[in-house]
Amino acid sequence: MGYHWDWGVFFRTVPSGGATYLDWFLQGIEWTLIVSACSWALALVVGSVLGVLRTVPNRLLSGFATLYVEIFRNIPLLVQLFIWYFVIPELLPVGLGTAIKQSPPLMQQFLASWLCLGLFTAARVCEQVRAGIGSLARGQRNAGLAMGLTLPQTYRYVLLPMAFRIILPPMTSETLNIIKNSSVVSTIGLVELSRQAQQLVDYTAQPYEAFIAVSAAYIAINAVVMMVMRTVERRARVPGFIVAGK
């Protein structure tokens, strides 16, 4: 094939000046990490609460958590993102909706991406937390209650500390998933890594360099996260428990 390789393209200045294509590429990495980290924080909080709710002896609360999981798991991420971005501002009370629509585009894109990815992943975290709590012997809950702890105390001091340590390995894959899923937010115009790949192609006409660089960046981010999480997993492993859930 007569393709003209030119890796030097990354050091050229972009048409608007003041930055090189390498800076664009690094900004893409930055946005991917920002969106992923913020969404992961939201997912962890909401998912843990929902996971606990799924296991409490209260039909209404566990029913609500189940409904949440079913809704967020059975609608494609892309559709959810478009609903957060295009539909929710229309359905909010007029004042609030208008305020959102008049905020800077980047703000709107980030808000939709954050809520979408965070609440989507929360459903998956919820299932992991539930599995973690479910994998503990039933006696642990009973023992906690028999010792005179209240139900919230039993969760706080007995069940959750064990459950979170047990579910660390599947949580590692959820962390990797949220980074990969963050590429979907490029569809509403947030210029993260995968959008940057397309933009670099449009501006430089060097598709292979742009795509190889961006793919390598994803692989590198993956590898770093995996390494960090392996260390955390080793430190936090509960002696005597081998693996948890899937």
Place this chain on the structure above:
Amino acid sequence: MGYDFDWSSIPGALPFLWHGAVITLEITAIAILVGIAWGTLLAIMRLSPNRALSWFAASYVNLFRSLPLLMVILWFFLIVPAVLRNLFGGAISDIRLASAFVAFALFEAAYYSEIIRAGIQSISSGQISASLALGLSYGQSMRLVILPQAFRNMVPLLLTQAIILFQDTSLVYVIGLSDFFGTAYRVGDRDGRIVELLLFAGAVYFVICYGASWLVRLLQSRITIVR
């Protein structure tokens, strides 16, 4: 609420939406069939005693699993047309559909191969020793002894993966292919009724995926081998 719903553009758009749904189903079907076939091969290679084969399969699976599906779709949209042009010399009608087929099939194979590998490993290794001792070749013992049992255990997981894959096909939006979701979005955009069309699309996906996962659970309770 400040929004006036107007669902009237949906009935007229149903033929378009159906056409989009067919594309969604085609991509899903091809990805499942090719994905499972190629995934099985990859799993066998990965578990084979041949170092080179197992290294190849491991790299393939790890590579595809560390890239976002969206990037893979864009990659094949970039590569496939060039390859096809080299092979057939330009006269291909819908390159986007072809590249989506290839992207999904190769991507899903990586995920299927992990499920299948776990399924094969769940069969006790004594069985393969036993079939080798009986004089079957490695290929024969895989095909006649191990895989039939492994697949039975794997069916629910394979189907669950198919449901995820069905949802993921909506990502062909990024290469401008009009699948079910892409069509819904375009109709909504055309009629200024994006709210209704997106909610409708979400509801359709929900009903199909929820129904399908309910069926998988039912099936799972039927076919699980009690040990």
